[in-house]
Amino acid sequence: DNDLMEKLVSLSKRRGYVFQSSEIYGGTGSVWDYGPLGVELKRNVKDAWWRAMVHERDDIEGLDAAILMHPKVWEASGHVENFTDPLVECRNCHRRFRVDILLAETGAAEMEAARCPSCGKTGEWTEPRSFNLMFKTFMGPAEDSANVVYLRPETAQGIYVNFLNVQQSARQKIPFGIAQIGKAFRNEITPGNFTFRTREFEQMEMQFFVKPGSDEAFFEQWREARFKWHTDVLGLSPDRLRYHPHEKLAHYASAAGDVEFYFGGTIGDGGWGEIEGIHNRTDFDLKRHQEYSGKRLEYIDPAAGERYIPYIIETSVGADRATLAVLANAYREDVVDGETRVVLSIKPSLAPLKCGVFPLVKKDGMPDRATQIHEDLRRRGIPSFYDEAGAIGRRYRRQDEAGTPFCITVDGETMEQGTVTIRDRDTMEQSRIAQDQIPAFLAERLA
Numbered sequence: 201d202n203d204l205m206e207k208l209v210s211l212s213k214r215r216g217y218v219f220q221s222s223e224i225y226g227g228t229g230s231v232w233d234y235g236p237l238g239v240e241l242k243r244n245v246k247d248a249w250w251r252a253m254v255h256e257r258d259d260i261e262g263l264d265a266a267i268l269m270h271p272k273v274w275e276a277s278g279h280v281e282n283f284t285d286p287l288v289e290c291r292n293c294h295r296r297f298r299v300d301i302l303l304a305e306t307g308a309a310e311m312e313a314a315r316c317p318s319c320g321k322t323g324e325w326t327e328p329r330s331f332n333l334m335f336k337t338f339m340g341p342a343e344d345s346a347n348v349v350y351l352r353p354e355t356a357q358g359i360y361v362n363f364l365n366v367q368q369s370a371r372q373k374i375p376f377g378i379a380q381i382g383k384a385f386r387n388e389i390t391p392g393n394f395t396f397r398t399r400e401f402e403q404m405e406m407q408f409f410v411k412p413g414s415d416e417a418f419f420e421q422w423r424e425a426r427f428k429w430h431t432d433v434l435g436l437s438p439d440r441l442r443y444h445p446h447e448k449l450a451h452y453a454s455a456a457g458d459v460e461f462y463f464g465g466t467i468g469d470g471g472w473g474e475i476e477g478i479h480n481r482t483d484f485d486l487k488r489h490q491e492y493s494g495k496r497l498e499y500i501d502p503a504a505g506e507r508y509i510p511y512i513i514e515t516s517v518g519a520d521r522a523t524l525a526v527l528a529n530a531y532r533e534d535v536v537d538g539e540t541r542v543v544l545s546i547k548p549s550l551a552p553l554k555c556g557v558f559p560l561v562k563k564d565g566m567p568d569r570a571t572q573i574h575e576d577l578r579r580r581g582i583p584s585f586y587d588e589a590g591a592i593g594r595r596y597r598r599q600d601e602a603g604t605p606f607c608i609t610v611d612g613e614t615m616e617q618g619t620v621t622i623r624d625r626d627t628m629e630q631s632r633i634a635q636d637q638i639p640a641f642l643a644e645r646l647a
């Protein structure tokens with residue numbers, strides 16, 4: 201299991217999915233950069249979310265709020281006071297850990313029994329102290345406390361403070377939602393596990409505003425809809441997904457649960473890690489913003505002649521965790537002709553490259569014909585990769601590792617009869633089709 205994360209880290213570097221941030225300087229703690237294939241995969245994940253949450257619905261509007269917000273936002277939200285984790289330090293090696301993660305990862309029931317993952321000593325822990333996870337910086341030239349601002353630790357607050365702007369400008373009626381994708385920052389104490397827990401990450405959040413009293417039904421509805429998205433759209437296998445209701449609720453929530461994916465290794469609870477949280481946040485956030493801003497944040501329903509502060513059902517997915525789940529779900533090794541073949545069986549609709557195009561040999565007009573096919577695909581908006589270097593078997597293997605679902609080869613028959621072979625990444629089966637059928641063949645399978 202631990203193996204899988206290590207294999208993903210090295211495959212990601214080899215094929216250009218993810219690199220360690222500032223690698224030439226020895227890396228930055230728990231910050232990662234997405235390479236040529238990674239940026240495409242993550243973008244496809246975000247686009248799939250945006251399509252399902254915004255474009256395919258009339259009752260959800262998009263938003264892109266700024267990362268820097270008025271510092272009072274974080275007082276109203278409770279983050280200044282509550283966004284803390286209990287932190288302990290190993291007296292022996294002085295490494296620091298978050299209590300809950302340490303207990304989960306070591307399997308210890310209490311701190312006295314927990315072994316330090318860094319030096320191996322058992323039970324030499326300081327008393328837990330609270331540590332706020334928000335990154336601070338200064339706005340303007342004076343670095344004094346009056347000018348402190350925070351990097352947002354979640355995107356949700358940008359939605360709450362714009363609730364009436366969006367509702368009124370888009371002329372929405374309750375129930376309706378606001379969706380946003382953007383960066384969030386948390387000074388995590390126990391980061392690690394590749395891109396599962398990082399200090400800079402992207403969230404895809406949707407806040408659904410409902411009439412008080414209808415919140416429980418909407419919570420259930422969203423819980424089901426969101427769970428289904430992970431299997432149907434991301435293609436995660438159902439036996440690696442579960443829904444985990446929270447026993448302990450955050451200060452703002454009346455009901456909450458997580459969609460968890462089985463990553464294995466030391467992630468989360470026995471390998472099961474949260475990828476999405478669904479929360480009934482009640483009217484906590486809007487009430488607090490009304491109180492702290494002194495501005496009314498009520499919804500006015502002219503038809504019913506009522507005004508009220510709506511309840512909010514939140515769905516919050518990490519774009520990086522969802523992308524990591526897609527990679528972990530896709531990773532396979534099989535043996536072909538006595539050699540290990542590494543394959544990323546990513547759903548074709550999400551794969552960074554859709555197609556490899558190869559001339560069988562570098563002569564007899566094959567490179568020109570293959571280039572034509574490649575350029576035609578590009579013009580049609582189908583990301584394709586032209587490769588003429590090395591044995592054909594090697595070229596297939598490179599695309600298998602990159603997660604490219606189809607490879608088209610131009611050979612002697614292409615030149616004589618106008619047909620090409622199309623090879624399927626997962627089954628390795630090849631079929632022969634007419635060159636002019638390529639776009640239709642791919643369109644059907646990439647939808």
Ligand code: ATP
Nearest residue numbers: 386388396397398401474475476477516517518521
């Ligand atoms: P955890 O308990 O793992 O710290 P959380 O419950 O604090 O997560 P939320 O505040 O509910 O997470 O955030 C919603 C989503 O944002 C999570 O489901 C996860 O996908 C993502 N996320 C949160 N923290 C991180 C992080 N440090 N790195 C990457 N993604 C994160």
